[in-house]
Amino acid sequence: MKSKKIVQKRYLLETGSKKLSDLVNRRKFLYTVAASSMAFYVSGCRGRSADAALEVRKIIPPRLDTAYLGEKILCYRPLRRGVPNMSIVTEGNTLFAHNYGHGGSGWTLAPGCSKYVVDLVEASPKVKGMAKDAEVSVVGGGVIGLFTTYELVKRGYTNITVYADSFDRLTSHNAGGLLAPVSMSNNPKIQPLIDQVGFDAYRFYASVAQGKQEDFRSGAVIVPAYFEDRESSGLEPYVGKVMQPAKDVMLDFGNGTKRKMISYDDGIFMDTAKMMQGLHDFLGSKVKFVQKKIDKLTDISSPLVFNCTGLGSAKLMNDSDVAPVQGHLIMLRDQIPANLQSMILVYFAKGKTASGQEVKRSFYIFPKQLSGSSANDVGVIGGTFIEGGTPDTPNIEEFQILVDNAKKFYGI
Numbered sequence: 001m002k003s004k005k006i007v008q009k010r011y012l013l014e015t016g017s018k019k020l021s022d023l024v025n026r027r028k029f030l031y032t033v034a035a036s037s038m039a040f041y042v043s044g045c046r047g048r049s050a051d052a053a054l055e056v057r058k059i060i061p062p063r064l065d066t067a068y069l070g071e072k073i074l075c076y077r078p079l080r081r082g083v084p085n086m087s088i089v090t091e092g093n094t095l096f097a098h099n100y101g102h103g104g105s106g107w108t109l110a111p112g113c114s115k116y117v118v119d120l121v122e123a124s125p126k127v128k129g130m131a132k133d134a135e136v137s138v139v140g141g142g143v144i145g146l147f148t149t150y151e152l153v154k155r156g157y158t159n160i161t162v163y164a165d166s167f168d169r170l171t172s173h174n175a176g177g178l179l180a181p182v183s184m185s186n187n188p189k190i191q192p193l194i195d196q197v198g199f200d201a202y203r204f205y206a207s208v209a210q211g212k213q214e215d216f217r218s219g220a221v222i223v224p225a226y227f228e229d230r231e232s233s234g235l236e237p238y239v240g241k242v243m244q245p246a247k248d249v250m251l252d253f254g255n256g257t258k259r260k261m262i263s264y265d266d267g268i269f270m271d272t273a274k275m276m277q278g279l280h281d282f283l284g285s286k287v288k289f290v291q292k293k294i295d296k297l298t299d300i301s302s303p304l305v306f307n308c309t310g311l312g313s314a315k316l317m318n319d320s321d322v323a324p325v326q327g328h329l330i331m332l333r334d335q336i337p338a339n340l341q342s343m344i345l346v347y348f349a350k351g352k353t354a355s356g357q358e359v360k361r362s363f364y365i366f367p368k369q370l371s372g373s374s375a376n377d378v379g380v381i382g383g384t385f386i387e388g389g390t391p392d393t394p395n396i397e398e399f400q401i402l403v404d405n406a407k408k409f410y411g412i
């Protein structure tokens with residue numbers, strides 16, 4: 001697989017040129033709802049008598065005129081078709097632990113999959129008896145690398161170096177922040193493992209949100225998560241394990257437009273930029289951070305090496321199953337924070353971008369804030385799923401389509 005380094009505006013990533021036909025499957029069913037979604041989206045839902053008994057929730061739409069739109073962000077989900085690589089392998093005297101390829105669910109899974117991979121490592125005979133001050137290297141400074149490092153620190157490892165090509169403005173900072181297993185293409189056989197990892201992650205973020213997590217006092221909040229139906233949320237496996245059942249509700253935007261949705265009232269929003277800062281603050285005095293591109297994992301001399309390089313693994317591992325899924329996001333500014341205390345995600349029909357790429361469009365809105373931004377600069381809208389989209393095909397027109405779709409959704 002051919003790979004090249006690309007630098008563009010807000011990000012730095014490795015990407016590939018392989019043809020991607022089945023990239024964004026997000027569980028089999030996800031986009032089968034698209035046609036009905038589109039019909040609903042166009043018509044809205046105005047006063048249907050059968051829905052009269054539904055709990056009505058008033059939501060004031062965000063300000064979406066140009067003056068209220070902030071930074072436009074283009075970034076890339078690190079998808080690995082079939083399954084994220086969460087495995088260990090011994091080569092010579094080194095144990096390599098892989099943790100990459102989580103697609104659009106890296107944040108949803110990070111605390112759980114990091115625990116899972118470190119468990120695998122600690123169960124290995126090679127590591128049994130290894131001193132806690134043995135040299136450990138983590139390659140990758142995104143959410144997966146930092147949560148893996150956090151897990152190692154919590155288990156008492158004291159000699160950890162985190163290597164990364166870049167620590168700033170990564171996909172991990174830019175991501176939306178909804179806890180839901182989206183944009184993955186998992187082999188159904190491994191779905192129970194992905195679910196289990198997700199439950200562990202949910203428990204972690206819930207403890208942060210409830211103020212019970214000793215190391216992180218902010219970075220996750222519990223807010224209602226609205227979807228069109230239970231199936232498309234991906235969260236049904238969480239119900240009864242870590243979440244309460246969803247409710248049928250009617251969203252009333254106060255302008256004549258109402259939409260029938262379902263709500264997980266114990267949805268979790270992870271404020272990605274803030275949580276990345278929190279991870280750096282926690283780890284800063286406990287591990288070494290070295291900015292360095294690694295060309296070969298075997299160049300690292302530590303007996304224990306964790307590979308958390310996301311899209312970088314396409315080249316580093318020569319892994320042809322790793323591929324980018326482009327996404328468009330727009331930060332909102334000068335909003336009323338009280339009006340942005342929920343999350344919404346709806347899907348539309350597949351289309352083509354101006355450059356001819358297949359695009360799966362959605363509309364989502366989350367209460368994200370960039371580090372250091374003013375209290376009113378809250379909210380992000382997205383977004384697209386573009387198979388094989390790279391910085392060479394930025395599909396810039398999708399930003400305007402996103403705004404137009406958002407306005408239609410709210411009836412403004």
Ligand SMILES: Cc1cc2nc3c(=O)[nH]c(=O)nc-3n(C[C@H](O)[C@H](O)[C@H](O)COP(=O)(O)OP(=O)(O)OC[C@H]3O[C@@H](n4cnc5c(N)ncnc54)[C@H](O)[C@@H]3O)c2cc1C
Nearest residue numbers: 106107108141142144165166175176177178294310312327
């Ligand atoms: C538009 C969009 C919205 C998203 N929304 C959500 C969401 O709502 N919920 C959710 O759960 N997930 C979401 N995601 C997905 C999530 O952002 C990713 O799954 C996650 O950030 C991946 O983390 P990572 O650490 O694997 O990769 P990255 O953040 O890309 O980090 C990779 C790290 O590896 C380093 N690296 C790579 N190659 C090398 C090398 N050769 N040598 C040294 N270092 C190297 C990089 O410099 C970087 O530090 C979204 C993604 C996008 C694009």
